[in-house]
Amino acid sequence: MAPKVIDKRGQSLTVQSYLLDHKFNKSVLNKIVAALTNPVIETSYLDEFPGLNFTYAIEVGYKPGVTDNVAHSVKETITDLVGRSSKFEVYSSRIYVTNFKNEAEAGKFVGTLYNPLIERANIIKLKDSKFILPAKTPKVILEKRVPVIKVSLDLTDEELVKIGKEGIVDPNGSRRGPLALDLASLKAIKEHFDKLKREPTDIELESLAQTWSEHCKHTIFANPIDDITNGLYKTYIKGATNLIREQKGKLDFCVSVFSDNAGGIIFDENYLITHKVETHNAPSSLDPFGGAITGIVGVNRDCIGFGLGAKPVANVYGFCLGRPEDTRPLYLDKDSAREMLPPARIMDGVIKGINSGGNCSGIPTPSGFIKFDDRYRGRPLVFAGTVGLIPRKIGNRLSHEKKAKNGDYIVMVGGRVGADGIHGATFSSVAMDSSSPATAVQIGDPITQKKLSDAIVKEARDQNLYNSITDDGAGGLSCSVAEMAKESGGAEVDLEKVPLKYPGLQPWEIWISESQERMTLAIPRSKWQKFRKLMEKRGVEATIIGKFTNSGKCVVNWNGKKIMDLDMEFLHNGLPKHQLHTSPGPKDSWATLSLSRRGAGGEVLTKDLEKLLGGKNIAGYSFISEQYDHEVQATSVLKPLAGRGRINTDAQIFRPVLSSEKGVVLSSATYPSYGDISMHSMAACAIDTAIRNIVCAGGTLSHLALLDNFCWCSSNDPTRLGQLVDAVKACYEYAVGYGTPFISGKDSMFNDFKGYDEKGNSVEISIPPTLLISAIGVVENIYKTISPEFKNIGDEIYLLGETHNELVPKVDYKKNTKTYLALEDVIQKELINSAMSVNSGGLGVALAKACVGGMVGCNVSIKSLPGDAKSSENKLFSESQGRILVSISPKNVSKFEKMMREVPYAKLGKVAKADLIISDNKKVIETSVKKLYKIYHSFSDSMQ
Secondary structure, three states: OOOEEEEEEOOEEEEEEEEEEOOOOHHHHHHHHHHOOOOOOOEEOOOOEEOOOOOEEEEEEEOOOOOOHHHHHHHHHHHHHHOOOOOOEEEEEEEEEEOOOOHHHHHHHHOOOOOOOOEEEEEEEOEOOEEOOOOOOOOOOOOOOOOOOEOOOOOOHHHHHHHHHHOOEOOOOOEOOOOOOOHHHHHHHHHHHHHHOOOOEHHHHHHHHHHOOHHHHOHHHHOOEOOEOOHHHHHHHHHHHHHHHHHHHHHOOEEEOOOOOOEEEEOOOOEEEEEEEEEOHHHHHHOHHHHHHHHHHHHHHHHHOOOOOOEEEEEEEEEEEOOOOOOOOOEOOOOOOOEOOOHHHHHHHHHHHHHHHHHOOOOOOOEEEEEEOHHHOOOOEEEEEEEEEEEOEEOOEEOOOOOOOOOOEEEEEEOOEOOOOOOHHHHOOOOEOOOOOHHHOOOOOHHHHHHHHHHHHHHHOOOOOOOEEEEOOOOOHHHHHHHHHHHHOEEEEEHHHOOEOOOOOOHHHHHHOOOOOEEEEEEOHHHHHHHHHHHHHOOOOEEEEEEEEOOOEEEEEEOOEEEEEEEHHHHHHOOOOOOEOOOOOOOOOOOOOOOOOOOOOOHHHHHHHHHHHHOOOOOOOHHHHOOOOOOOOOOEEEOOEEOOOOEEOOEEEEOOOOOOOOEEEEEEEOOHHHHHOOHHHHHHHHHHHHHHHHHHHOOOHHHEEEEEEEEOOOOOOHHHHHHHHHHHHHHHHHHHHHOOOEEEEEEEOOOEEEEEOOOOOEEEEEOOOEEEEEEEEEEOOHHHOOOOOOOOOOOEEEEEOOOOOOOOOOOOHHHHHHHHHHHHHHHHOOOOOEEEEOOOOHHHHHHHHHHHHHOOEEEEEOOOOOOOOOOHHHHHHOOOOOOEEEEEOHHHHHHHHHHOOOOOEEEEEEEEOOEEEEEEOEEEEEEEHHHHHHHHOHHHHHHO
């Protein structure tokens, strides 16, 4: 089936093409064409396409086996026309029709159109003003291979290390890809199988590699480090939460923390809310769209897999990227055959991926951020999170409790298994280099997942049709089945029953593949038929692939032959402990803020402010916020953009239960650049900012929880481990200090790039150690929500908190707690009109953003600010924590100041008409709000 024209721009055409692998008759094909075409704006052609005097056509489509979401949707449309009895396949492609002098010129252009890792491209020379596309379907054809092999570990240490880094050797001599197993782990495996007097099969070794991977076991946080015998996670992250919950006593709002796919807290007497934030860094560096969409649909499944199944009600995102103007080429190999995508392509892809994955699933995306640093050039960081809603009880069962039982069927639901996503977990556990496997990349299918989600959460869950559920995420079935098997005591799988996308996959590939849109359920035998019929009715594939047992073994069969027989204890707890050691890095190099312009003012500081406001890490990113639908489900309260001037908000609020006046408030913060001076302050500032953002919007410290995402680099370097210890200790100190428990977290510990430049010189780029702190809270009354922009001319402007002469702030949680609690009180008494958390760029930027948001000006004096900042530069641009900019109606000033008696504050001035004027003995800044608006939105405008 030939293409349809969807766009015409000057001297070129962009065309959408669908290739059908079926011999439909002409009348049926004409009906299909009509169904796929909007006759008002499109023209369709069947089996041919007029070239319209162009010289070349370039067809770009997916490689065999890569998920093609457009084709899936088209197939559903055609199925509705012809019925499900017709067996056919659809393949989509894009065609660019234009004029080139010769094929060499066309070939240069091709490289800008596609990602060769997952896509194919054909250059077609047009003749006689017409062309016919090649009718070759991109089917997956796998050669016949030995299904199961035994792997000898009776090797030298050097050979064992090579297996860990590059993978098992297939009979044809090729390596499969990284197992991410170190020498000690491989020796432990060898010793275990020596006791069994046999060699491991390839599927056993691959299964252990997935289960023991850093991505799944979080070994760096779990292992003893220096004198911290219980590891960083248990001592400081979980330890903080345990202490806070104990201190809260009956006021504890945590329900399920660190034990499920997401963390769960009380929303109200009827509901829990859940939250989880994942990273999808490694895949996004190779295929940004696929990596990001897989990240968001994957964390959606973490939500669905919480307890008996939570409904996804909001998505969050975060991007840490190289500068988009950086065009220097980088390669994974010395021969320059595997080029890394430039930052601009990565940015475009990850933004689209999060958008497609979330909004196509009918989930709003209200909350997110973007940051730029040259050190993210080799390995971008892509954060994806989901908030869920679940009744506290499902019938007579507590919704957060689940347990697979002996005899339950193991049922896989959702998508089918392919070669995509093989070694995803182990790939994410190592640095990126020339051995990074292309098969680690997956592309999520949000439409398939939406059907799965609705069928499970809206129907099967409330009919009590299953005992347990989890996501087929990292490690695929090998991890989901093995994790659930801990609940019953064992599992037995008949692997040949697993539905496949195409024939020819080996058993080990089926077992560890991370192909998307799949979940594993434990279903009682008596409820299987009812569950099966429900899934069939909803168009969701569900297949029994085995049963849960109490044998103490995880057994996998292949066509009646046992190919894996692992002891559950060894599978889950056999990983040897490693004593980690740290080395002290450079001492915190505290510095004071100085622009070397002491006494400057007027035009000089005005330009400083304007430059800061227009910088990519401070300027608005409405070009992302306006792409993402935050209104779907109709729950939005405090939106990602606020005021007439559309400034990005630091916190967002939505209403998950429409019959309730309660809301959920979200925020996040990260300060990677602070880590260059102090890892302790980097973590402290992230926690303080995430909390402060929420309190400014109307949240409360008493019902606020945190999530941590550590993205580190070179984590086998003792110095980097020392920095990690500093940051984790700060997390404990400030979480306990504020009484805000951690409920979930994730770490990604080897975000390093090892490759080459265009001359073949080796290049190593490590990210700055990055800690993302996410915060979630409950707002008692959404009608008391506070937005950040100035609103009324004549309102009084105040700054709460102290301003210090510091380049990287130190956080005083005791002082800040007093400020935040006082702010909570005045918000509840409805005494303020706006509140903005003072973050990056300091007070000057906060004033500018508040003015731009309301499209009003202000006239303020910074002469008398609490704290030790003396120069105008320091007062304006210090990023001291704990500070809040508020505006108040004159009638409320007396009550406000009375309630702030215990809090340091300064009365700055008033909201004015059109200009921003700041004085400090003399006028130091004067500019128009219209100009600031253009500067603030300049980055977004350049991205349109």
